[in-house]
Amino acid sequence: MIENIDQMRKRHEKEIAKLQRLCKHTKTKRMPFMWAPGHFGNDVEVCEFCGKIVKSYEDRTEFEKIFLKEK
Numbered sequence: 905m906i907e908n909i910d911q912m913r914k915r916h917e918k919e920i921a922k923l924q925r926l927c928k929h930t931k932t933k934r935m936p937f938m939w940a941p942g943h944f945g946n947d948v949e950v951c952e953f954c955g956k957i958v959k960s961y962e963d964r965t966e967f968e969k970i971f972l973k974e975k
């Protein structure tokens with residue numbers, strides 16, 4: 905039986921959720937968070953391996969904000 909798009913998305917959601925749960929997120933990259941196409945919010949840190957957003961700007965401590973001299 906062939907899957908339709910909704911079934912396929914659901915299946916991958918589960919796989920991605922599992923991957924992100926197992927991943928240690930050791931390597932991250934900063935990228936602008938796009939909440940809608942063409943609309944950028946604050947930068948976030950995304951795991952390069954599983955794609956999970958591991959830290960948003962709002963999650964940074966006051967120390968990090970000052971130390972990293974960001975916005």
Ligand SMILES: [Zn+2]
Pocket residue numbers: 924927928929930951952953954955956
């Ligand atoms: Zn990860």
